[in-house]
Amino acid sequence: MNFFAIIAIYKFEMARTFRTLLQSIISPVISTALYFVVFGSAIGSRMEQIENIEYGSFIVPGLIMLTVLMQSVSNASFAIYFPKFLGTIYEVLSAPISYVEIIVGYVGAAATKSFIIGIIILMTATLFVDVQIKHPTMMLLLLALTCVSFSLFGFILGIWAKNFEQLNLVPMLILTPLVFLGGSFYSINMLPPFWQQITLFNPVVYLISGLRWSFFGTADVSIHYSLFAIGIFTLICIAIIGWIFKTGYRLRN
Amino acid sequence: MTSIISIKNLTKTYSNGFHALLKLSLEIEEGEILALLGPNGAGKTTLISSVCGLLSVPKNTITIAGFDVSVDYRKSRSLIGLVPQEITIEPFETVMNAVSFSRGLFGKPKNSAYIEQLLTDLSLYDKRNQKNMTLSGGMKRRVMIAKALSHEPKILFLDEPTAGVDVELRKDMWDVIARLRESGVTVILTTHYIEEAEEIADRIGVINKGELLLVEGKNELIQRMGSKNLSIELQEPAKKIxxxxxxxxxxxxNDGMQLNYIYDVRAQKTGIVDLLSELKKASFKLRDLQTSQSSLEEIFVNLVKE
Incomplete structure (x- = not known):
């Protein structure tokens, strides 16, 4: 195992975060604060409780998941796409380092950043609403698993993308709608029965629901389904990355 | 001398069907400076990329110090430093961080003393805390060399190291390469500049259309393939031959004061004796004779033309 390489990539990526503090951390925190002001305070004050939970508190897990998903994908995809764009990827490809070590370095850094942002958003939320966490260990586990799995997805995206437009295509056109329609701001039980069934095909539902369960002890779907969904998604991403490195897809050809 | 790099029957075909390399075989000796010459698109960069791990290659085609690049990639790659053709460095990083990152990537523990000495040798020490994007083109190229040397490699690949740099910096680079050779590093460089190969290389390889046309000692090559020019200075101007x-x-x-005779050094009879005899018969009065060797450039042009 080339630990020095993993540490080098990890530190290099984390240094980029702190170099771009405004864009990396402060910007998502401000966006989330705005969501709380608009949805939590302005609209939430006119909403009834959902499953005996104040609306402002109810949306906290969804907002955390919204930001964490987007950040994981964008951090990891940018981390690998930028060296490709600059041409500096040659150094990683010519180094005595396995693809597992490359992934641990890049995805580890991207997931760490997203996790930190998730925790910062949780702390930001406490400034606006009352936040109680029933299952804190499970909350941290779900958050960490989500950060890792979607960073893996972002890594695939960064390798696949040939230009900046493609890099933004998936987050904008697929991920954002899935998150917004995945119950970030509502319970899927509020939907008509037909749409409830359709929504169950949205993988993000299981993530948000799982996190919501860790906060309130109740959720749209069972926590077991949520863990299973994250596990399957992570395995699929690992399999795709394994194939990418084995074939050299868009890296060594 | 023992081979540190061994390439056997390497063929590389891109997805569009273009054959970048065709059954190329090459042995590179430890401690030598090998210059690879060839026109654009000849396959020089593809060859380097294949050796350095940037392109996938089949097993048993390339070994570095006995390690197969496809199987023992950790051992083989740890011996190599690569300076690619394009200037590609992280613009927002400082020189020191960029070079330290490269050392870590190649599995070496932190060694500030070595990195500082390396930066000093490459006249980069004063710039160590500057961001890469603030450096001049020549300095950026030095940073790339520093990055390639950060893990103390035994082999250094330089893909057109002096492309687009001024004469002074080019000579500085040649000095750097000469010092590296003295420290035992094997250097393989590609270049368009014949004088560069002529100046610093021990051996010359010529690649064209994916094939290695020849690899030979620089002096032997010039000797073997070079034609010579005999300049005959006359005492009185000649009107015609x-x-x-x-x-x-x-x-x-043009002034009729000099005759030039091109002859092949490889020929059994160069014709010089016959020529001098004929000149005497034709009553030419000679003032001086001078011979000069043809340059690598002429040899290269002739090889590629063939």
Whole structure:
């Protein structure tokens, strides 16, 4: 195992975060604060409780998941796409380092950043609403698993993308709608029965629901389904990355 | 001398069907400076990329110090430093961080003393805390060399190291390469500049259309393939070359004071004795004789033309 390489990539990526503090951390925190002001305070004050939970508190897990998903994908995809764009990827490809070590370095850094942002958003939320966490260990586990799995997805995206437009295509056109329609701001039980069934095909539902369960002890779907969904998604991403490195897809050809 | 790099029957075909390399075999000796010459698209960069791990290659085609690049990639790659053709460095990083990152990537523990010495040797120490994007083109190229040397490699690949740099910096680079050789590093460089190969290389390889046309010691190559020019200075101007000398294909200078005779050093009879005899018969009075060797450039142009 080339630990020095993993540490080098990890530190290099984390240094980029702190170099771009405004864009990396402060910007998502401000966006989330705005969501709380608009949805939590302005609209939430006119909403009834959902499953005996104040609306402002109810949306906290969804907002955390919204930001964490987007950040994981964008951090990891940018981390690998930028060296490709600059041409500096040659150094990683010519180094005595396995693809597992490359992934641990890049995805580890991207997931760490997203996790930190998730925790910062949780702390930001406490400034606006009352936040109680029933299952804190499970909350941290779900958050960490989500950060890792979607960073893996972002890594695939960064390798696949040939230009900046493609890099933004998936987050904008697929991920954002899935998150917004995945119950970030509502319970899927509020939907008509037909749409409830359709929504169950949205993988993000299981993530948000799982996190919501860790906060309130109740959720749209069972926590077991949520863990299973994250596990399957992570395995699929690992399999795709394994194939990418084995074939050299868009890296060594 | 033992081979540190061994390439056997390497063929590389891109997805569009273009054959970048065709059954190329090459042995590179430890401690030498090998210059690879070739026109654009000849396959030089593809060859380097294949050796350095940037392109996938089949097993048993390339070994570095006995390690197969496809199987023992950790051992083989740890011996190599690569400076690619394009200037590609992280613009927002400082010189020191960029070079330290490269060292870590190649599995070496932190060694500030070595990195500082390396930066000093490459005249980069004063710039160590500057961001890469603030450096001049020449300095950026030095940073790339520093990055390639950060893990103390035994082999250094330089893909057109002096492309687009001024004469002074080019000579500085040649000094750097000479020092590296003295420290035992094997250097393989590609170049368009014949004088660069002529100046610093021990051996020359010529690639064209994916094939290695030859690899030979620089001096032997010039000796073997080079033609020579015999300049004959006359005491009195000649108006024309007599027909009795036509078989020598002489050329006469504009002022009529000099005859030039090109001959092949490899030929059993160079024709010089016959020429001098014929000149005497034709009553030419000679002032001086001078020979000069043809340059690598002429040899290269002739090889590629063939």
């Amino acid at each position: 007599p027909t009795s000398l036509s078989r020598f294909n002489l050329t006469l200078s």
